[in-house]
Amino acid sequence: MTLRLGDTAPDFEADTTQGKISFHQWLGDSWGILFSHPKDFTPVCTTELGYVGKLLPEFAKRNVKVIGLSVDPITSHGGWVKDIEETQHTKVGFPIIADADRKVANLYGMMHPAHDEVYTVRTVFVIDPKKKVRLMITYPQTTGRNFDEILRVVDSMQLTDKFSVATPVNWKQGDDVIIVPSVTDEVAKTKFPKGWKTLKPYLRLTPQPNK
Ligand code: BEZ
Secondary structure, three states, X not given: OOOOXXXXXXXXXXXXXXXXXXXHHHHOOOEEEEEEEOOOOOHHHHHHHHHHHHHHHHHHHOOEEEEEEEXXXXXXXHHHHHHHHHHHOOOOOOOEEEOOXXXXXXXXXXXXXXXXXXXXXXXXXXXXXXXXXXXXXXXXXXXXXXXXXXXXXXXXXXXXXXXOEEOOOOOOOOOOEEEOOOOOHHHHHHHOOOOOEEEEOOEEEEOOOOO
């Protein structure tokens, strides 16, 4: 099955470094980030997992739960977590799925055999509280991901859900946002009391709500 944006994130049961989980139940009402690593004891992943450990308070502020996945058994994950904590000077603090049989990796299309027959590529799925897939990215094994960017996209999506706004190129917290075209000027008057600038009828900029 090929997952697409808007699909329901497949549910699964798995062993993790924090015990057995049933994915949807574990997510509860939170947003979720599921991200895969090619293999335990690999250098790029070690830096990524450490950085995500440091970002956990930021994810928690946004009601986002984070879970990693690697196609190695739980016995191996334990030793790797110790290495990550030692070298990256942080607690990992979130579960890592032990997916030795690649059940979850296959369910989410994390195996790209033409790239590597045995190990997962680096995928990230952002899942909203309705369990819908809202973002998918796929990186090669040798490029570490930018988790600040993932945080930025979560901020953008949460603004969209709450205020009917979109975010322009290279948007960052505090910058002006775009009123989505489906909101008429009439409705915008009540939704955006700070007003807006109309550059074109389809391009209306307003100060970021709730700033
Ligand atoms: C890594 O995750 O660090 C990695 C994986 C495969 C090849 C090179 C690096």
